[in-house]
Amino acid sequence: MQDNDLPNKNLSSHLSDKMLDNPEEDVNFLLQASQSLWNESSIKGLIKKFLILLQEHFELEEFGVFSPTPDGKKIDFKSHSMRFPNLQRFPEDILTKIQNTLQTLPLKNDDYRDGINTIFCENKAINFSIMGDQSTDSSKWYILTWTVKDKPEVLRLTLSNKARFQLDFLVRQLQSECRWVSKLDKTQALLYRDDLTGLFNYRYLDLALDSEIRRAQRFQTSFSLLFLDLDDFKLVNDRYGHLIGSSLLKKVAETLAGTLREVDTVIRYGGDEYLIIVLGANSRRGFLTAERIRSALEKTTFKFEDNIELKITTSIGVAAFPEHGMDKETLIRMSDEMMYSSKRGGKNRVTLVGVEPKSNDKTNSLF
Numbered sequence: 001m002q003d004n005d006l007p008n009k010n011l012s013s014h015l016s017d018k019m020l021d022n023p024e025e026d027v028n029f030l031l032q033a034s035q036s037l038w039n040e041s042s043i044k045g046l047i048k049k050f051l052i053l054l055q056e057h058f059e060l061e062e063f064g065v066f067s068p069t070p071d072g073k074k075i076d077f078k079s080h081s082m083r084f085p086n087l088q089r090f091p092e093d094i095l096t097k098i099q100n101t102l103q104t105l106p107l108k109n110d111d112y113r114d115g116i117n118t119i120f121c122e123n124k125a126i127n128f129s130i131m132g133d134q135s136t137d138s139s140k141w142y143i144l145t146w147t148v149k150d151k152p153e154v155l156r157l158t159l160s161n162k163a164r165f166q167l168d169f170l171v172r173q174l175q176s177e178c179r180w181v182s183k184l185d186k187t188q189a190l191l192y193r194d195d196l197t198g199l200f201n202y203r204y205l206d207l208a209l210d211s212e213i214r215r216a217q218r219f220q221t222s223f224s225l226l227f228l229d230l231d232d233f234k235l236v237n238d239r240y241g242h243l244i245g246s247s248l249l250k251k252v253a254e255t256l257a258g259t260l261r262e263v264d265t266v267i268r269y270g271g272d273e274y275l276i277i278v279l280g281a282n283s284r285r286g287f288l289t290a291e292r293i294r295s296a297l298e299k300t301t302f303k304f305e306d307n308i309e310l311k312i313t314t315s316i317g318v319a320a321f322p323e324h325g326m327d328k329e330t331l332i333r334m335s336d337e338m339m340y341s342s343k344r345g346g347k348n349r350v351t352l353v354g355v356e357p358k359s360n361d362k363t364n365s366l367f
Helices: 023-038 043-057 092-103 162-183 186-192 202-219 233-240 242-259 283-299 328-344
Strands: 060-071 074-079 117-121 124-132 141-148 223-230 265-270 273-279 314-321 350-352
Touching: 043 060, 043 124, 043 141, 043 162, 060 092, 074 092, 092 117, 092 124, 124 162, 186 202, 202 223, 202 265, 202 273, 202 314, 202 328, 223 283, 223 328, 233 242, 242 265, 242 273, 242 283, 273 283, 283 314, 283 350, 314 328, 328 350
Parallel strands: 314 350
Antiparallel strands: 060 074, 060 141, 117 124, 124 141, 223 273, 223 314, 265 273
């Protein structure tokens, strides 16, 4: 896969901090929304996430999804059957009218490729955007249409409007992700997934950290990197066998995912090691997140067949960008070193860069 096939995680060039009413609040919203989209690996999943964001932040009214059906040089569109719980589709008669309008548009033109477009149907302004790569076969790109409730300002064509602005940014992020996903076949998509746990794997780490560093530099925000290693995991394999050990790793992955926010990224680094990117977290928040994970694992009893019950603890190291490092190599190295400090300090503890381990504490906190 070439570099230009990867998703562009940077902000669109038209986005300016000066256009935001409350920069810190707006940036946090855009960061979390963008990260939520980034963690999806299918176009249908991306569209669903985006529609949920519309519902929660822009009062989504109705939506419709259309897929192309090429016939020679002509491209027709049919209403796609995508349905999501608690999200309202357009009525069938409106879908038909939207479909007829789309047939008249030269959607292969670059004018329609990026951002939000608008058509009018039944005296109602309807947004639409192209999702996926139009250079691929018709099964890998869609047209998403939607309206929002009582917010005509969202449809204004000026970028000075905050709501329009945020929405345009999210659409461009979504389109970037969809084009990337549409270029991947099943084998390529699995390249970044761990077969055992379903988490992202070590191949994804460079991509994720590069993206987060660019994002944090652009917005002058921070993130934390947590390095986790399970304590005495080898003893589990030795006593109960590798099948139980593998099952335990999967259950730990589920616990980690359930403890973290949707916008955080969990990566199985290898063996019984995990790396977690905590979005928007300075060293203090990173430390508190690590302690929450440590406590959750310590309190959990994992159950298996034959009435086997196991408990496991973890040693965690924490480093933060930009406080402890400005590049991914430094952040990985320092969080790894802190994890080993936790091991040396007695295991089942969290160590933050710059805080000396205390043998009588499970955590080493300045807070």
